[in-house]
Amino acid sequence: MQQLGNTFLNNFYLLQLERLPNNSSPTAELRCELEPYMYEAGLDPDNIAKQPKVIVHGLMIYQVLDKRHLELDDLATGNFLLIFKYSGVIL
Numbered sequence: 001m002q003q004l005g006n007t008f009l010n011n012f013y014l015l016q017l018e019r020l021p022n023n024s025s026p027t028a029e030l031r032c033e034l035e036p037y038m039y040e041a042g043l044d045p046d047n048i049a050k051q052p053k054v055i056v057h058g059l060m061i062y063q064v065l066d067k068r069h070l071e072l073d074d075l076a077t078g079n080f081l082l083i084f085k086y087s088g089v090i091l
Contacts (some may be wrong), residue, residue, distance in 0.1 A: 014059065020052040036058070041066075 013033050020026055026048055038045045038055060041062035048055050065072075 014056055017048070017052045018056045022049060022052065024050050026052070037062075 008024070013030060016030055017026065017034065031045070031048060034048070036047050037059055038048070041059055043055055043058045044064075
């Protein structure tokens with residue numbers, strides 16, 4: 001799976017899963033790509049066919065809230081390091 005910056009989930013796979021109608025089976029590739037993330041987020045991979053939208057929302061919430069909560073807390077309290085890059089020089 002292609003990683004995009006700090007993003008762990010490729011939007012392509014989430015979009016495919018979100019467009020999947022309820023009670024229809026996802027492709028083997030889609031399931032293989034998302035399964036490790038579902039286990040990490042504590043989601044049941046067997047629900048991918050029954051309730052794909054619940055899986056999508058669960059993965060998004062886990063990635064944004066649970067994995068990034070420290071960064072979000074730092075931003076909220078103002079305790080973060082802001083780095084500027086100007087003409088190739090980090091200030």
